[in-house]
Amino acid sequence: MGTMRPLKVRNHFHQAKWDEELIFELHKPGEVGVAVAPVEKGITEKVKGVAALPPSMVRTKAPGLPEVGQMRVLKHFLRLSQQTLGADFTVDIGQGTCTMKYSPKINDVLASSPKMARLHPLQDGRTVQGLLQVMHELDLYLREISGMDAFSMQPASGSAAILGMVSMIQAYHASRGEAETRDEIITTIFSHPSDAAAAAVKGYKVITLMQGEDGLPTVEDLKKVVGPRTAGLLITNPEDTGIFNPQIREFTRLVHEAGGLCGYDQANLNGIMAITRAREAGFDMCFFNLHKTFSTPHGCGGPAGGALGVVQHLRDFLPRPLVVKENGVYRLDSDLKHSIGKLRAFCGTAQVQLRAYTWIRALGAEGLKEAAEIAVLNNNYLLKKITRIKGASAPYAVGRRRIEQVRYSWEQLHRDTGVTTEEIAVRMADFGMHLWSSHHPFIVPQPFTIEPTESYSREELDEYVGVLEQISKEAYTEPETVKTAPHRSVCHHIHHDDFDDPRRWAITWRLYQRKHSARP
Template structure:
């Protein structure tokens, strides 16, 4: 396996922020003046707006000619990295996969983009049908009974579950008594954060020596105070908890609800379901497992499935089908609803892409996708563990599902180079990888998730990059020390990421923090 490394160099445009590019008076589109006949009837378009709500100054928007706008965004795309431009297996836990382009055609169709959520239901039967049918598909995928597509992202799906947990216990008069939620250390951090946001105390189970949630600890944690458990499985280590039923059964025995984080279900489709694992509800990220693009932070969908007993606690509205009238409709009349978790009823383009993806694969195709993802991961793992300096977290439990959290601890001890150094160097090969999010307990971590989209050649190419970097760490340390060589950003000062006072994620914020914009005024 040699010769797969390709010479690469990152493009650098030193592209300014679009606000710094505009020139006063430039325009992308010149709108023709209205003819006198039209003005006579329609007025000037402004004076009909009441003075109190009319702004006195123009909004602060960049003024630019169309070719400059196009050039700007093309430059930015050159400086970008994503599933469409690299072997995107290094962003473990995120389930990066190919999004078939035909699905974009559906999502961009005027039949979708021209819809408005305030339209009369009789005029949006098509999209309601897509939502309803998606719910039907997820009944099969999860084994659960009822669906909501309202949450706009993964953590939002978890929040919807926490809202339903509250509503459920309130309805049973046990809300005050049940003030604790149990999660595990390697569940996604949102599974701890979201119940806290709903006012619950969160109990975290540590992993045992095999990296599995400590069952003995769990027996000590669960009680009549437990409102729910929030578990990810397989966890972010890639380890599947085969005793999950013991956890859910014990929770039920104490009157708690069982909530499943299936943001990443990529190793389970057609293989294992929330129902058989004893869960009362589960959410799925349509933008991960179900191939809709992540959209750089949204909008997305954390589709929620619940058991029949929880139907009336779902967020409203729910899309239903009236068989007698033969029409789809929005049902707002759930008397025990946990309320809305988002405006309107969901992010339609995301649902549409996921629906198209599932329909194109069928039941056998979904299972094959998962089996391929598992095979890819295990092929990669076997090869990766032969790379000098690399080990896996929790080697006592070597079976992994769809991803693995590895460690460069040995490399660090041998050479002084750790995961941050490998990450700097990997940019020279036109790809990237990611370490880990909370909890930061695996030394020098990195997380690889080779989903079903990647060919054996792709995996071999990525492995060769890893081998090359490991070899350099041991034999040519100067290359690593001064990396990246073929990328454009050399060293990032992490202090900026750690200090909220220095963050600026909007132009307004940047001006406020760095230019004294508001003070100057």
């Protein structure tokens, strides 16, 4: 056996921290960022400007926007940028099930090119044949990856795609006269919360199957709840524990026998991409997160794309329009008899689709499979390392390998030291890294979820484990260091009372001013 390599820990990291005001607080009357030249007289006479607008559309006063000089704006946003961390700065594997991975910069260049930026969604289809070709061929690639027969790229996110799946389930049963009687959706506790939430939004009774000792729901539990009131099954596999359900084909068979449809939440595709497919598992529909698995950076709620696919007999239920190719020409097809309508405007986020298209084209079939295999290898390497750290564990399926992520627990460390997973997460920021406590309620006590993806090297994974080891040692020897963190980061402790009290919420500047001035 060779000697163990020392783990590198960035003890000397110290993040910039600016006492930066809001952009509205930087307002100085009369300051401007750009001096706009006066409009030529001939243009004014031709266009007539504001005079051409109906009176109801003319403002009575200017909008309350901040007046800020260009140099001040530059400093403001550069300072804010120094107070962030992300995949381009650090080993960003602590966001758990969100699949943070490296996005090739060439894809960003293509997505922001003038050829893309100057397009308009209302252009005549004959003038955007290239983009329609990208959308159509991306559809074909995703069909190969999933086994589905048609895809809509319209959903704005994975959650929107889940809402789309539930809407199609409802529309399908309505077309058969069974919408009133089939009023139950089945899901599992470690499937994504959006599966249950979308079903509830559409008025379904949600039946949640709990985990057994191996972390998975059982076929016997499913048999107890499936029946004539079952509209469908929404399930994530592998679930957010990283455990793959080997009985998934039996789950879909039982739901189909009861007359329900099966929707596959494939937000955790990254470890099974080009290895297993939704069709062979018996699913009627599935979705992919283009912003997680297929190159677009995941963050801040966007940009995003939830590619929603179905088998042939459900094609007419998809959101419209779809991109089709006829006689060598691409066009938008809105002739879908049972379509659930729009989930968002137009055909989805074109830039996200272009990134996904180029990522798939660059890797090819073998490259996609290799990416999944490396993601699984990285994950199980970390599983071995992290479960050796004092106070850390990986509940359920003990001794078994996982797929692309693991829901770990600091339960023993918390019992021994009183340090919580939230406090460890804040302390991680002192090393320029991130850890997500993940998913209330704490079905796994004191949880943290890590998903290394295929993007990170062994050296980077060792660096991340080294930080976890150091914080564990601190928790056992000097817990106040962890409890009083951060010490070298811009992060701060969040006052949860503000989140729990709607009277304190302020999502606009005017609302902030009104509520702030009313405080004692």
